[in-house]
Amino acid sequence: MTRLDRIAEHMARKAAKSTSRRSFLAKLGFGAAAASLPLLPVRRGRAETIQGPQPQEKGNPESCDYWRYCAIDGYLCSCCGGSTSSCPPGTEPSPITWVGTCRNPADGREYVISYNDCCGKSSCGRCVCTRNERDTPIYAPSTSNDLDWCLGTQVGAVYNCSLAVVLGAAE
Template sequence: MKSWLDLFDHFAERRTRTIAQQVSRRSALIGVGRVLLGTALALPVLPFDRSSQARAEGHGGGGKHKDPATETDCDYWRYCAVDGFLCSCCGGSATSCPPGTSPSKVAWVGTCHNPADGRDYLVSYNDCCGRTTCGRCFCNTNHGDRPGYRMGVHNDVNWCMSNDSSVYHCTTSIIVGVAEKD
């Protein structure tokens, strides 16, 4: 009497030989290529969990206690969804663009928790456009960021595209309202 593994091995061998006789190498390569391309396109939109990374860096309560962050620190509460160079390090402030730049006409919005008063605020992240990239104080916090198929809640976009100059310089974070509690 044959074992389960012998039966499975025999079936797999017969099926493989049948496929090899009926399918050309070219069509097999095309099929493998389609699978690889489909996987490569699907991976960027899959959700992922960064909570362990946040705890390791001190954002989730597991790290060591630090002094309150300032406007030039990525840990500053209003930078919870920022992705870019902070204007406060580039000649502007957290709420204003540096001289020679103009705010983007479109922006993304995040909801950030202020630990000082325990309230949640709606923060508009506006890119400042018109000069080359600042290159100082890069932050990429992404708390609550959504995949790229929802443009209004996605921060990996050059928001300067709607301005006369699409050259990105830095990002401001302007409080636009208080989030209501449920």
């Protein structure tokens, strides 16, 4: 046997003694799961209002009972110096969102709502609203409202309030 063969055999035996098949498979599975995170169905980008006719509005945007807030969790930007679709001054919307489908009582149609967290200032502290209609557990993050969505902002990961932007009619 050559010297290179002995070194390779020694390293292989040492690795076999210190690593079980289960731990190897666990590390392999963890690596595969971590590599697939960017493939999860999360809407990335700025929330933009729908083009074309806007839905009829009915209700008070500073109340938890407002139709757009069916899946919101947090402080309402409409109570914090912003609106249902714009952040208060000094904050910026998160580039990733969670989505929900809410029924508009004015026209009886379902609309897809994008919920963005506004980030950059400390929590507003007014008009807290927790509605979990059709909320999913954290392992389905695109429709979970229990996460801090302020990651990826220029102003930092400090949460201020949440928007409810109509993306379009649900088909």
